[in-house]
Amino acid sequence: MNTKRMVVMLAVSGVVFGGVFGFVQFKNMMIKDYFANLPKPVITVTAQPAATEKWQRTVPAVGTLQAVNGVDISSSVAGLIKEIAFQSGQRVKKGDRLLRLDADVEQTDLHSAQADAELARISAKRQRTLVRTDTVSQAAVDKTEAELKVKEAKVAGIRATIEKKTVFAPFDGVLGVRKVDLGQYLQPGQAIVNLQDLSVMLADFTVSQKDLAALEVGAALAMTTDAWPERTFDGSISAVEPKVDEKTGMVMVQGRFPNPDGILRPGMFARIEVVRPSQADVVTVPINAVSYNLHGDSVFVVRDGTDGKEAVRTFVKVGERRDGKVAVLSGLSTGDVVVTSGQVKLETGSLVDIRADDPLRADASQLAQPPAKTE
Structure with a gap:
């Protein structure tokens, strides 16, 4: 009897545990199937097509400003x-x-020297008169003339000292x-005060010897500073060092910038561009479209996918930056739609919805609209 009851209990337990285990397996399978068929989230971004623009070719450099005339005023006498x-x-x-400076002592010395000079002048005049009558020798006259010159030189020296006061x-x-x-x-x-002529500023900077062809006296320069980031100052090259530094391969250049309103100051750090006469076609995108990291610079390009518009990370090589845009040297073509905001949430294959309420992105939004469904 006990054995039969034990068998029944074991059978019931097996059925219960089997049912629980089967339910857990079924639940896990359903969850896995749910996530496998879960639609990808659509991330809202802004985007803009890459454009081709004509950019003036430039040679970038950095330099420091100094006044055309600047000096610590000092005195040459104590x-x-x-x-x-x-x-x-x-x-x-x-x-x-x-x-x-106080010149009372020098004034006294001047009066004394002037008196000595006057006496020597009278003596020389007398000697010149007497030599005609052979009363005195010519040597005595020459000696008197020399003494007069010494006295007059002393007077001139004291006057120069007084002027320097x-x-x-x-x-x-x-x-x-x-x-x-x-x-x-x-x-x-000893320095008294610093004096700076701010009417014209000079900028000293260096460029690579490979850009020597663009370094001509009179060539146009464009300069920006941290103090006035929204303003560009126009100038020209005033001098080019005739020697290339054999250690660095760089050439020293000096630019001249008019400063009529005096807002540029000596010692300022400046970013300078030597403007070349030729222009070049470059592919440009907004600066905030580029992600910078150690593995390389990249952008997210919007492509057509099976489920809609997808973002694809594309590595690019970028060049110089101007007015909020950056030149893309390789990796993009004109017309490629690049994401300009919202990249933090993206990875390759992410579905995107381009925000259409941004007027600046209207063109990109139209490009990225999915095709209309036919009834």
Whole structure:
């Protein structure tokens, strides 16, 4: 009896466990089948066809700006500062007085030297008169004449020293921050204030020797700066170094840029392009369409797929950038529709829906519309 009951219980248990196991297997199969037949998600993106544009050929470079005239004003003689005739940041003209040193001692020496010179002049005149009557010798006259010249030279030297006690602006420009104070003892060569002529800026930059053909004095330059990113400054090449650096293979070039409003400043970092006269046809796409990584630059191109429009990652070689666009040297053709936003969610084969409510993408949207279904 017990054996029969045990067999029945085992049979019932086998049926129950078999049913549970079968149900689990059936559930897993149904889930797998569901995901296998699940439609691909459609990702909304914006896109734009690659276009062909004519770009002026340029030689890019970077450089640093400096004023056409710039100097730290200093005095060539020492002295006590008696007068400061300028303010920091002041605009001055050539010849404007900037600073005067105490010259009282030199003025006294000048008066003494002038008296000695006058006495020597009178003595020389007398000697020239006496030599006609043979009262004095010609040698005595020559000696007196020489003494007169020495005295006059001393007067001239003291006057030159007194003139150097006053410092003038050597050219038109804008003064910097004053570096001395009234009553300070100024040493020769000590900086008083910086003066910069901002009317014209010079830009020193280097380019590769392979671009020497484009480096001609007078060739057009285009420059942009971080301070004024939306503005392009036009200039020209003013000088080309005649020697190529044998270590780097680079050539030093100097450009000249008018600066009538004074917004360019010495020391600024600048991006410069040497503009060539010829133009070239290039394939361009928006800069934000390109994904940059260590494996290579790429874009997502919209292609026709079995289920609709698909995004395909395409590796490209890019060139220079201008006005929000980048030149594609290889990997794309004119008319290829590239994704311009939404690339983060994409991978090769992803279904895409091009946003049609963006007027800038209207053309691409029309290109990517699926064919209409026939009734």
